[in-house]
Amino acid sequence: MFALTADAPQAAGLFAHAATLLGDRDPREIVRTGSGDVLHRNRTGQILCSLQALAAAAALRDTLPDRLTVAGYSVGEVAAWGVAGLFSATDTLDLVARRAEAMDAASPGGDGLLFVRGLSRKSIERLCERHNAAIAIVNPGNAFVLGGSRATLEALADEAKADAARVVGLPVEVASHTRRLAGASAAFRASLRHVRLMRSPTDGARVLSGVDGSPVIDTKAGFDKLAAQISQTVQWADCLQGCIEGGATAFLELGPGRALSEMAAGAYSDIPARSLEAFRTLQGAYAWLRDHSTK
Template identity: 55%
Template sequence: MPLAILCSGQAHQGPDMFALTADAPVAQLLFSLASALLGGRDPRRMVLEADATTLQANRTGQILCVLQGLAAAATLADVMPDSFIVAGYSIGELTAWGVAAAIAPADVLRLAAERAELMDAASRPGEGLLALRGLDEVRIAQLATEHDAAVAIVNPGGGVILGGSANALSALSADAVSAGAYRVVRLPVAVASHTPRLADAARQFRIDLAGTTIDTRALRRHRLLSGIDGQAVFDPDAGLDKLAAQISRTVHWNACLQACLEAGATAFLELGPGHALAEMAAGAYCMPARSISEFAAMEGVRAWVKTR
């Protein structure tokens, strides 16, 4: 499996996110399905007309990000290899189940909306996420404990995302800078994703997932990775347990990328929005890593995929 597909998380929603997929015939049904979940607004017009606050809202953002990944995958389906590796970052893990064809696209979009609603209901005002780089694991753990925060995501190269209340993240930011962190950035996400604060949402989402139809053939054909540990999903129930659990547990994205490499990946393609995952992969491993957002037209992406 030489190609690893990376499904993006939130934070990079913007006017150009559907530039390569908006007119693709195979993606039209997906845009219609998403529109129904967005109060009848066409997502292609929405990203052009809405302000950043609207696009970064948790429910809207999760739907848009899942839609982008599914639309890109549908547009590339006829040039994709018969088998590939697929992993998703945060909400991107749900996208990955759709890209692998383990869950039908309509169900993936519906579940994205339900997931966001559950997370919003379990959250308190002011909670969010903070990106940090430049400190070792021990010091990060100490800061998290001192400020009642939690490690939400572990990225390659020592980067982490922490979740907590607004006051906690503000104080943690100041202490991290004093301790020598060279990158401390509050992310445009209004929930403390992947922390114990969302345990109730994780439990409820597992109940929602219980009625989902899973195509087990897809799990044998592709290598779908679980975000909390980078392990391949072979058993659907165990995989859904982890998919729900990651709402309130740390996502080990470093383990996911390493698992891609161990499964034989020689190139990475991020479906977007954004190119953060491709940059992480390129920085961690000396192999081709691209995002579709880097291409001027889908034909360029298709040509690149054909060479993998």
């Protein structure tokens, strides 16, 4: 993380602001020296992941096309509002911190997430019903993230391994996007009442809602969905479809990682898809954007 943005002057203020949310610790230093336990703490992880997207967008701002659809995965949906210019970048980071705090306060503890690929939706639903778990995220290609207590997920994983192509626990401390976090949705919706909207959602870049993949048009409805997403299933496959229906000519994942661009490439092999992490320099990303986007 931050390999291309750590020294970008456009992102300097973002790193400074994020440090104030992280106990005055430089986020770049946390990433360089932090252990897995530190990096995967719910609040820290959400701030770092959102900072990555916002810093990347700041560094690429002058090269981004005028026609832009922005979709965010999990906490990335809050970052997407910032990338699209609906929230200021610093307000976005503040909201991410409040979101994580609300989730931690609402979580009963001992919860987590499990990734399962290679089973049908009906099979996944039956597993969840038997084990008191829930579908947290629907990805393309029969890939699902499930949420529940760790004990529940361990039992579910043992059963799923007989037929699934891949089953792996995720380093997440809360059952995101399940009804177990209904209290966090309510608390975060209250926080959204105080954020300043920079412009109308209908101007410029389109933002997609994670709960149904539809574009945000009305501010109140958009806020309602952004808060509800904490405790409702994220329909990521629908978000990718929404990008295609909106005329996407390429996918660029701001990061961290490459998982989302790989999903997009797998689902829509005829659409170029890259992650910022795949480039060695920002100049390489600039050139790719110029070649694969329309103004």
